[in-house]
Amino acid sequence: SLGSFEFFLEGLDGSAIGHWIFPPEEVARSIGDSAAGSHFRFMLRMDPQRERVSSRHASLRAIFTDRESDERVFSTGTATIRVGASD
16 A cells, blocks of 8 residues: 655754655655565654764654555654764
């Protein structure tokens, strides 16, 4: 099913760090195959000014919106990652 992806990167305090939207055409180009099955591959690039933030933990979550039904599928939980320059 084709649709769009939206990613949210937030500090553990809830502050917004990054936000990315991939439209259906770009999502279609990101589909790949691997030994584990089909997958999507996206490059989440931060605003150059944001790349200079100090190192901290953040949570990443995603929402897929089906183009035909407009149904939204939310990631189960968040992935905790570290962003920013190493201290």
